[in-house]
Amino acid sequence: MTTVAPDLEIPIEDIKAGKRVTEYHLMWWAFRRDPLAVLSLVILLGFILGAIFAPNLTPYPEQGRGDPNLLEKFSPPNQGHLLGTDYLGRDVLTRILYGGRSSLAIGFLVVIVAVLIGVPLGAISGYYGGWIDNLVMRITDIFLAFPPLLLAIALASALGASFTNTMIAISFTWWPWYTRLVRAQTLSLRERYFIEAARSIGVPSWKIITSHVLPNVMTPVMVQATMDLGGAILVGAAVSFIGLGVQPPLADWGQMVSIGRIYFIERPWYAGSAGLAIFLVTLAFNLLGDAVRDAADPHTRRVVDVGR
């Protein structure tokens, strides 16, 4: 009825030889065998390193910081400017490398803040249940009732257009998803006896949460966080596109598309390369998330418990 998936090889000899094989070993093992995962990792590393070492990589670091070069306005891609120049004559590739700084930073910061707020709240809510759970869930209801981009726009404009405020505004809309996710995971963990066993021994609740609950919810959180890095970059770009967020002369991908769209039909390279950068990075994070999920799922990894 169903097709037979190709058999994977797993370090069965290691298991037999008594080497310590943890969940993470198995995940890494499966992950390495996924070509798309490795490709996306390479793309991401490229962008991240490019952003960090931008001043050393480009011959026009001053243009990356915003200095105009009006003599070379709108030159199409050529040897000196691989991706052409923008309306102020700045090298587009340089602007993209520099713009990666804010876009990637938004992605990482938003996800980190959302995880730091959302995960503990979800664990507490799911573990304690009762009125605490009710309160936390109703609060997430309220936040999730807003269209996230709009809430971010409203907040960012209340706080004033800037990189930090964009970051705060997006994080504000993001954490409830983690609360929901971790709460659901915690509820299913509570059904398992090892939590009861710890409680019956008298392990304090905070310790059960930190040592039993949180480590066991980390895998789905990791998967979600990886995908959300892409999602947050997308929303960050949208906020910048609208005109909130990083302000010129600092470079930012969303802002570059926003300015470049006016010239796009005649001179597509400017807005196009910035948009493509957003697309590639988001795509890579999504592929990576997929791969992490597949690697974490024993069904796709096809691990049979050998001991049983």
Added chain:
Amino acid sequence: MNAPLLAIEDLHVHFNTYAGTVRAVNGVSFEIRSGEMFGLVGESGCGKTVTGLAIMRAIPSPGRIMKGRIFFQGEDLITKSESEMRDIRGGRIAMIFQDPTASLNPVFTAGYQISLQITQHRHVSKKEAKQLAFDMFSEVGLPHAKSIYNTYPHELSGGMQQRVMIAMALASGAELLIADEPTTALDVTIQAQILALLSQLRESEGLTILLITHDLGVVAETCDRVAVTYDGHIVESGTVDDVLYQTKHPYTQGLLAALPDTVRHKQSLEVIKGSVPDGLHSVSGCSFHPRCPKVMDICLDQPPSLIIVGEKEHSASCYLYMEETA
């Protein structure tokens, strides 16, 4: 003696996993006669459920029937096409499972599910199907058939759900019912109800039942004949009286001795040392030899075959009895 309704010959089912080939069923042969209740008994991982699924030709994904023949009313099921099998599944052979809650579709009423089953296999109108469903419900002892018809599974108790499953299984006139641990998830008093129902259906409908179970007590009380499986093959088979009370194979003996009700209160139970092989690492010779208290040299290299060891085709696969019969 009746001709066999179902005859399985040298069935092998293997699962190809990353870790290697798991030989879940490794040379199973037995016959079920028309109208009897046949017990297939064994511990977890002995291949009894896979045997049941193999009869249905419904082995899940990495598994394959490697070898063997399955004759149902004289026809080999292995050679049937998928569409011929679809008529046989549910139409002539039906199967019920351990967990009725999971086996019933939660978003359809019991009535819808049984009607779908009936119209699938019989050319009847919707109205006739509904009447048939009512009849089946009362036949399996569900009161108020009309209200059950419009009930969702989650509104029924476990025992009632299993009755609905049985009604669905029999609705299209199956002759053979494969019941895979049908009472394991149920309470003792409900188990008694369901077992009584199965016995009654056998009498009234002439239903043949293959009862797959781990519980020797259930076998003792309900079955006519029984086969004991170990590591994917049959170690002993015969009438229930012969196998359970004239026990020949050391494994069956060990299983019986491990039952708490066979031993006096508070005394130690007999224990079979070690644990069941995983089907992945094949054991040379008789696969029970590492755990056998009566192991001999010959057991280590040649697997024994099933031979007659007593009356009424009481057979066992054990070298202890080879000389006697030879």
Added chain:
Amino acid sequence: MFASSAGMLNRHQKQVHALDGIDLDIYEQETLGIVGESGCGKTTLGRTIIGLIAPTSGQILFDGQDLVNASKDAKKSFNREIQMVFQNPYTSFDPRFTIIKCVSEPLKIHTNLRGAALTKRARELLEQVGMPGEILHRYAHEFSGGQLQRIAIARALALNPKIIVLDEPTSALDVSVQAQIINLLQDLQRQFKLTYLFISHDLSVVQHISNRVTVMYLGKIVEQNTSEAIFEGQAHHPYTQALLSAMPSVVKELRRKQIILEGSVPDAANPPKGCNFHPRCPVAMPICSIAEPVLDNSGAGHPVACFVVNPIEKSTDEMIQ
């Protein structure tokens, strides 16, 4: 989406009497078996005794001291004395913990053992339950159900408890493994002078291991007697009789005339009036649907809660009210 399962508007749920007026004594070094079908409250009872659930009312006395209203410190010391082994060995261990971390968790909470001394104690515990000490650094998923249940017993023994609550410890295991675990439990009981509360739905196992047996139905005790008596013809409550008759057995002498009960256990949130068992009882009398029988020695010489066994003479009117 604001679709969460238990909303705050769900609060007006009915209070469910999972346990209703249970009186139970457990004596030192005995094994008290608790038998009943799903929904009878046997697991809730175990979890209440171990302190996982706080009773709505009532007392749990341990050596004469009240566990329910005890101070935090006192509760902590009770935690050492009463341990529990759970039904499903596969979920009894944190998949991210090594065996040593699992077994030594209680020791870290309640003792000052650390480092080498802790490892030594963990090794010792594992050897007591028949597991090699070398497995300390493995993970739970590397073991079979029977092996895990041994490790769970080792964890329960870590603090030298007086009482161990065993909640269906063998129901997930195969017969041959079940026998190993039962033998192990009996050996340990002798060796460490343990008291067991053995909860199970399997009468044959309970009969085998227990000194006394308590039969429960829908949150209440219906009969209590010594194990021998119950299994050798001294079962008086119609429910106990039905349970015994429904128990399939390979032993021909144990096969009784089957009493097949109608219907199934009612919903605990909505129990029947009068005797909880009367809708299914083959010998129910009119009074059974009106009044609630209490545990009484008068009819059978041991506690039975049934109007058939203990005919009412004295204050019928009072009871009907």
Added chain:
Amino acid sequence: MQRLDYILKRMVMAIFVLISVSILTFFIARVVPSNPAAAWVGPHPTKEQIEKATLELGLDKPLYVQYQRYMQDLLSGDLGTSVRTHQPILSDIKTFLPATLELVFVGMLIAVLIGIPLGVLSGAFKGSWLDHFTRLISIAGVSMPVFLLGLLLQLLFFRQLGLLPLGARVSTEVALFHPVTPITRMYLIDSAVTGNWTAFKDASIHLILPALALATYPIALAIRMTRSTMIEVLNEKYIMAARISGIRERSVLFILALKNAIVPTLNALGLAFVYSLTGAILIEIIFSWPGLGTYVTNAVLGVDFPVIVSVTLIMTVFYIAINLILDILQAFIDPRVIIG
């Protein structure tokens, strides 16, 4: 009865969420800005303007009084005045909202018609070429910035192929010589009702590119969610039981499995809707679509704070309403939802 209970409960919940949302927007409007009065009057306020706004909004009063006044205004339909257009915001929204809704509904329709069937097939035939192709589309779809997609579509269909217009709701000729009579202000409906088929055709052509761009993310989302629920459902025991009892594969997939998978898919639609709403903001800029998105973007550029807050509130109300409808729909499909 139980179902009615459930529906009532959901409605009460929705009202609770509405009230909470109003409190949150109140905070964003009156508490978060460093100078709410200045934010309210727009860029470069004069001292008198600020003082006047302070009085009008009651900013000198305690918060609960301010909230009371805020709610009174809201309920009487007074959303304030736009700093830029100097019009009451409510009348501006009435003008712009239909254009956005038309775009969003057409986009959603495309998403549902393409996304859900593809998700079902992809999940049912996991591992097939169709599945791989669909997964590729969906992962690219959720990664694609909607504005880039809009620009690329323009480049291809306007610049390269010359097939479709660059933007706007209708062409200039139609606007001048066959104007759409405003009834609902959704051009497709209005032109059809008045029999203005020239305008209908023109409006349809103008809708194609923006609706397609807008639908991409929801399509991808619908595929992903439907596919994963479908896979989950097909692994259930009751599906195996149905197959083993000889039920035709077609009935198994499209009756027995699909009804189980549809409930989580409805949740996906709720999400898809909200992404369409926000996606519309970006798409409208690219396609010069005179809707709420253009309105709010201009408000951002013109620091028109009252407009931003009001549009946020209005769109949130729409989103809550859609979710309520989906919740109620679920109750009619899956009986377990009611007791769960």
